[in-house]
Amino acid sequence: KYFAQNRSLGDMALGRKKDKIQAVDDVSFDLRRNEVKGIIGESGCGKTTLLMTLLGLHEKSGGEILFNGRDYSEFDKEDWKRFRRSVQVIFQDPFDSLDPKMTVKQTLEIPLEVHGIGDREERIRDTLDMVELRPADRYIDRYPNQLSGGEKQRVSIARALILEPDIILADEPVSMLDVSTQAVILKLLSKLTEEQDVSMIYISHDLSTVSYVCDEINVMYLGRIVETAPTMDLLRSPKHPYAEALINAIPVPNPHKKRERTDLEGSTPDPIGLGEGCRFRDRCPERMPICDTTPKYLEVESGRRVACHLHYDHESLPRDTNGDAV
Ligand code: SF4
Numbered sequence: 001k002y003f004a005q006n007r008s009l010g011d012m013a014l015g016r017k018k019d020k021i022q023a024v025d026d027v028s029f030d031l032r033r034n035e036v037k038g039i040i041g042e043s044g045c046g047k048t049t050l051l052m053t054l055l056g057l058h059e060k061s062g063g064e065i066l067f068n069g070r071d072y073s074e075f076d077k078e079d080w081k082r083f084r085r086s087v088q089v090i091f092q093d094p095f096d097s098l099d100p101k102m103t104v105k106q107t108l109e110i111p112l113e114v115h116g117i118g119d120r121e122e123r124i125r126d127t128l129d130m131v132e133l134r135p136a137d138r139y140i141d142r143y144p145n146q147l148s149g150g151e152k153q154r155v156s157i158a159r160a161l162i163l164e165p166d167i168i169l170a171d172e173p174v175s176m177l178d179v180s181t182q183a184v185i186l187k188l189l190s191k192l193t194e195e196q197d198v199s200m201i202y203i204s205h206d207l208s209t210v211s212y213v214c215d216e217i218n219v220m221y222l223g224r225i226v227e228t229a230p231t232m233d234l235l236r237s238p239k240h241p242y243a244e245a246l247i248n249a250i251p252v253p254n255p256h257k258k259r260e261r262t263d264l265e266g267s268t269p270d271p272i273g274l275g276e277g278c279r280f281r282d283r284c285p286e287r288m289p290i291c292d293t294t295p296k297y298l299e300v301e302s303g304r305r306v307a308c309h310l311h312y313d314h315e316s317l318p319r320d321t322n323g324d325a326v
Contacts, residue, residue, distance in 0.1 A: 027223075027225050035199050038218065040220065047171075090153075093176050103140070108128075124140065175206065215230065221279060226242055227308075240280075278292075278309070291309055
């Protein structure tokens with residue numbers, strides 16, 4: 001069991017020297033073997049800060065991130081080396097993430113060299129076969145400019161898989177690809193996580209791609225997780241108004257079937273000085289007086305958690321003289 005718990009982390013300067021924001025705040029989840037977990041949210045919601053913190057590349061200002069039961073703060077040099085082998089990343093932009101001066105073989109050799117792994121040629125060929133770049137001879141000596149966008153992303157996936165990791169962190173892995181290539185890469189990722197016994201955290205702003213590969217989805221808004229649910233449950237019956245708006249924004253393929261849209265008003269508020277209250281309240285069609293207090297992230301059903309006052313037991317809440325929950 002891998003467990004990541006993150007509280008009040010990710011203070012980030014964002015160019016304004018003295019203004020710090022909590023880019024990720026009070027986020028808590030675990031990732032089990034073979035599980036594929038999605039993190040979805042608009043750009044600026046804290047997804048990338050979360051990813052960098054999980055990789056140990058951002059210093060957290062509090063909380064714990066446990067890997068195989070041990071917190072990062074207890075890691076020595078050897079632990080970090082093992083961690084760097086066990087946790088691999090697939091980046092968003094295959095056009096940027098491959099060195100234009102290196103052939104496919106040279107790109108895939110680097111992680112093997114760093115971790116002192118032998119039988120490199122055989123391993124490279126097997127991994128190219130795994131990501132369906134066949135026959136390997138056709139691709140092994142090519143440079144990135146001799147590959148299509150989809151082939152480049154397959155090389156990035158091969159680089160992530162070649163060390164036989166336990167966890168893959170995928171950061172918008174198909175957003176730079178055309179729609180037909182996206183479908184092929186998503187299918188491949190889904191197949192590989194199943195066959196290779198790998199867990200994955202899949203981060204994206206695109207709910208349709210996240211729902212294709214993930215068992216469970218975490219919806220993030222302004223640094224906090226506002227809803228967590230198994231994928232199909234979330235798609236069928238979202239509980240948080242923001243999750244509902246995201247789902248209603250997915251285009252419906254059948255033009256005769258119309259989905260009721262919940263168009264969000266306003267834009268995401270400035271993350272500086274957010275203070276108390278639900279962070280979504282300025283855009284929420286269901287806003288109530290009590291939403292000026294921060295909702296707790298509570299389990300509302302088995303496997304489902306929501307941070308929204310709509311899902312509290314309001315009978316037990318204190319009320320003002322008008323009868324409004326306070
Ligand atoms: Fe809307 Fe209130 Fe729920 Fe926030 S807590 S999402 S403002 S109903």
